[in-house]
Amino acid sequence: MDSIKSDNVQTRAKIFSDKSSRLQKFLFETKNLIHSVRTFSSTRYPVHYPINNINSRYPLQASSKTYLSNCDNSNELQVASSSNSISTTLNGRTSSNANYDSDSDYYDEDLSSSSFLENLNILKVDARLFNNKSSDIVSSLENSSISRLLEECLLNSESHIDKLIYRVADSSSKILVTGDLNAGKTTFINSLLRRQVLPIDQQPCTMVFCEVLDASNNGDNEEIHGIVDTLKYNIKDPSTYCLIAQQDLEDTVFENKPMYQQLKIYVKDNSDSASNLLHNGAVDISFIDSPGLNRDSIKTTQLFARQEEIDVVVFVVNAENHFTLSGQEFLASAGKEKAHIFIVVNRFDAIRKKDRCKSMIMEQICQLSPETYNEASNLVHFISAKNIFSKDSDTLDFEIMEKSLRWWTLEQRFKSKLAPAQRYILNVLGDLQIIAAENTAIALTSIREINDALRTSTPRYELLLERRAIATKHSESLIDEASNKVQEYSEEHLHTTISNLESTAFNVSYSGIFSSWDYAEQILITMVDHIRHELFECIKFSKSIVSSTSSKLVQLDTEREQIEGGSLKENHSIKPLSPSVEDKEAFSDPINYINYIMDDLSTININFSDFIDINWEKLQVSGSLLVSASSIFVYTKASNLSNLINLVNFSSNLSPRVLANSLVAVAGLLSFGSVFYLLNNTDATIRRKLATRIKNKMVSKKHISTGVRYFVTASNRAIRPFVWQFQTNFQRMLEAEERKRADHLRSRQLSQEAQMFFDELRAKISDISRNVRSISSDDYFK
Numbered sequence: 001m002d003s004i005k006s007d008n009v010q011t012r013a014k015i016f017s018d019k020s021s022r023l024q025k026f027l028f029e030t031k032n033l034i035h036s037v038r039t040f041s042s043t044r045y046p047v048h049y050p051i052n053n054i055n056s057r058y059p060l061q062a063s064s065k066t067y068l069s070n071c072d073n074s075n076e077l078q079v080a081s082s083s084n085s086i087s088t089t090l091n092g093r094t095s096s097n098a099n100y101d102s103d104s105d106y107y108d109e110d111l112s113s114s115s116f117l118e119n120l121n122i123l124k125v126d127a128r129l130f131n132n133k134s135s136d137i138v139s140s141l142e143n144s145s146i147s148r149l150l151e152e153c154l155l156n157s158e159s160h161i162d163k164l165i166y167r168v169a170d171s172s173s174k175i176l177v178t179g180d181l182n183a184g185k186t187t188f189i190n191s192l193l194r195r196q197v198l199p200i201d202q203q204p205c206t207m208v209f210c211e212v213l214d215a216s217n218n219g220d221n222e223e224i225h226g227i228v229d230t231l232k233y234n235i236k237d238p239s240t241y242c243l244i245a246q247q248d249l250e251d252t253v254f255e256n257k258p259m260y261q262q263l264k265i266y267v268k269d270n271s272d273s274a275s276n277l278l279h280n281g282a283v284d285i286s287f288i289d290s291p292g293l294n295r296d297s298i299k300t301t302q303l304f305a306r307q308e309e310i311d312v313v314v315f316v317v318n319a320e321n322h323f324t325l326s327g328q329e330f331l332a333s334a335g336k337e338k339a340h341i342f343i344v345v346n347r348f349d350a351i352r353k354k355d356r357c358k359s360m361i362m363e364q365i366c367q368l369s370p371e372t373y374n375e376a377s378n379l380v381h382f383i384s385a386k387n388i389f390s391k392d393s394d395t396l397d398f399e400i401m402e403k404s405l406r407w408w409t410l411e412q413r414f415k416s417k418l419a420p421a422q423r424y425i426l427n428v429l430g431d432l433q434i435i436a437a438e439n440t441a442i443a444l445t446s447i448r449e450i451n452d453a454l455r456t457s458t459p460r461y462e463l464l465l466e467r468r469a470i471a472t473k474h475s476e477s478l479i480d481e482a483s484n485k486v487q488e489y490s491e492e493h494l495h496t497t498i499s500n501l502e503s504t505a506f507n508v509s510y511s512g513i514f515s516s517w518d519y520a521e522q523i524l525i526t527m528v529d530h531i532r533h534e535l536f537e538c539i540k541f542s543k544s545i546v547s548s549t550s551s552k553l554v555q556l557d558t559e560r561e562q563i564e565g566g567s568l569k570e571n572h573s574i575k576p577l578s579p580s581v582e583d584k585e586a587f588s589d590p591i592n593y594i595n596y597i598m599d600d601l602s603t604i605n606i607n608f609s610d611f612i613d614i615n616w617e618k619l620q621v622s623g624s625l626l627v628s629a630s631s632i633f634v635y636t637k638a639s640n641l642s643n644l645i646n647l648v649n650f651s652s653n654l655s656p657r658v659l660a661n662s663l664v665a666v667a668g669l670l671s672f673g674s675v676f677y678l679l680n681n682t683d684a685t686i687r688r689k690l691a692t693r694i695k696n697k698m699v700s701k702k703h704i705s706t707g708v709r710y711f712v713t714a715s716n717r718a719i720r721p722f723v724w725q726f727q728t729n730f731q732r733m734l735e736a737e738e739r740k741r742a743d744h745l746r747s748r749q750l751s752q753e754a755q756m757f758f759d760e761l762r763a764k765i766s767d768i769s770r771n772v773r774s775i776s777s778d779d780y781f782k
């Protein structure tokens with residue numbers, strides 16, 4: 001009683017307010033932390049669950065264990081491990097099995113538990129969800145899916161913290177007054193208010209829950225609100241309640257027609273603040289008068305008492321009846337929620353043998369609620385509520401009870417409002433610590449593995465770069481080599497062909513002067529055909545060069561494939577050139593050009609001059625002889641022979657006749673010889689002349705150089721795809737390697753980011769946990 005007397009409500013209220021605002025701050029900080037984890041998980045790095053440990057007998061993976069052993073204060077994790085007292089789950093709900101009123105060491109659990117992972121709130125929920133029938137589902141879930149589950153849990157946790165913040169900030173307290181029929185519950189409340197607010201009757205009369213609140217909650221207006229649906233009730237929205245006139249209150253309370261779930265009665269209490277319980281400057285208290293317990297009402301009242309807002313349950317016992325069966329049943333049930341019940345044994349004035357009554361009732365309390373019995377001096381009061389209204393009566397017991405109730409309400413307020421929030425923060429932070437430790441370990445492992453992979457892949461990458469440079473150069477040189485070969489061969493071959501063109505027609509038979517024309521035609525065809533043939537020989541050679549070069553490139557690509565080692569998913573290796581599909585397209589241009597040359601050569605017509613040798617020396621001899629012979633012949637025939645002889649006489653001592661005959665014979669012989677000579681070499685002349693003309697045409701039209709260019713270009717064109725493919729394959733191989741390296745670097749950066757994030761998270765968790773734990777209840781309960 002001394003402690004009660006010395007109780008300073010204002011001081012306690014100040015302590016409460018201080019703790020409340022600190023706790024609110026830490027709730028906000030915890031919420032921000034959870035939010036940051038959720039955001040980090042959804043945007044940067046899917047946070048890992050220690051999912052493999054759910055069913056494991058081992059509490060943590062080695063890495064996490066290491067962390068825990070290094071943790072500056074392992075209690076903060078172990079706080080979360082409290083096996084029986086964890087009242088919250090990470091889906092944001094408070095467990096109905098929570099028993100945070102059971103003792104004052106509610107956050108000082110057995111810290112030696114090694115299997116706190118099994119008690120990880122988040123995982124406990126998930127493990128139950130998945131482990132029932134389909135444990136395979138867990139292992140089949142992608143990390144990202146599990147992360148999404150975590151994000152959902154975190155979101156729920158954030159909204160639960162919002163509720164806790166609201167609850168911690170709420171300065172009001174609710175006292176539920178219940179008990180047997182006619183025990184004097186209403187009289188008790190009226191006595192506390194020092195005012196006949198609620199109707200009283202000798203018969204059981206209260207049919208509805210009536211909450212009495214200070215009018216300051218309703219803008220200082222005294223009003224009675226009949227509420228049909230308490231969940232929808234909004235004091236600012238008149239459509240959510242019915243205004244009940246003061247004179248109708250009695251009928252409404254006695255009959256509750258129409259059916260209200262609850263009445264809210266706003267009253268002004270004009271007594272001084274020290275004795276005003278409703279609005280006493282420290283805590284705003286409201287009283288809820290409930291219908292007397294019977295078969296019909298007990299369940300409803302039990303449910304009502306279980307509500308979070310109910311800080312204190314006052315059980316009113318009729319001293320004359322002691323505990324009825326209904327009363328006993330209620331206490332047994334309420335004891336599961338609230339270990340301590342404030343018991344008011346009323347109508348004590350009507351008891352004659354007070355001590356006997358007291359000891360009998362105390363015995364009953366000892367059986368029904370041992371915790372209450374242990375605190376009986378504060379929690380069990382024998383009073384006469386009615387006496388408050390009679391001036392002569394002794395009200396000391398009532399006043400003591402009143403102080404006790406106020407003290408107990410404040411104490412319970414701490415327990416019901418602050419302690420759950422405190423415990424929730426520690427539990428959530430404990431869970432986050434485990435997740436952070438797991439993720440730090442995973443991030444570190446990942447960084448180590450990536451570094452190893454990068455270390456291994458760097459020499460290979462450098463080798464590939466080197467090989468590519470060599471291979472590119474080599475493949476390009478193969479093209480140049482091929483071009484040079486084709487060029488050299490074609491040029492030499494075609495020039496030789498043109499130079500030796502004449503000899504190609506030796507096989508054509510010459511049948512004499514009268515078939516010279518046919519012979520010339522045949523020669524022309526033969527020579528042009530030969531040129532055509534030789535041009536195609538050049539193409540053949542070019543193709544052979546293409547083929548051998550492509551084989552070399554295939555060989556190079558095979559060597560490349562060996563370096564690749566089958567690391568690429570698709571096979572792009574170069575296929576050897578099939579003879580059947582030798583690049584017709586690539587060689588279509590030179591073939592067209594050959595046809596063009598052929599067309600051009602076909603314009604060469606046989607001329608008369610092709611039969612005449614244009615050798616001037618021969619032509620002079622033959623010509624002079626022919627002229628002499630012809631002159632002699634003409635002179636002899638045209639003038640007369642004597643003249644001729646005379647003429648000869650001047651020049652010779654021969655007899656003129658002999659001389660004339662001789663001249664004719666000589667001229668005739670010479671003329672015949674010349675013609676014979678000319679006609680006798682016609683085939684050679686034709687061959688030479690035609691060969692020369694063809695050659696000249698070939699040279700003047702630059703057919704050889706152009707043709708060679710076509711062959712070189714066509715060979716290049718045929719080889720180029722092989723070179724491209726080979727170089728592309730190398731490039732693809734390098735790109736795959738670069739992609740792998742880029743992936744590694746990206747993953748490493750993410751892992752490093754994650755490591756930093758979780759390191760910081762762990763530090764912040766430690767910080768908040770320490771601060772939250774420092775909000776001890778000790779100073780409050782002294």
Ligand SMILES: Nc1nc2c(ncn2[C@@H]2O[C@H](COP(=O)(O)OP(=O)(O)OP(=O)(O)O)[C@@H](O)[C@H]2O)c(=O)[nH]1
Pocket residue numbers: 180181182183184185186187188199200201202203204205206290291292293346347348349350383384385386387
């Ligand atoms: N003698 C005596 N009678 C009391 C005392 N308190 C209440 N009563 C009487 O007991 C009767 C019932 O009182 P209520 O306050 O209506 O009882 P209740 O528990 O609210 O009744 P229900 O809610 O209807 O169950 C009334 O006639 C009161 O006058 C008391 O301390 N001493």
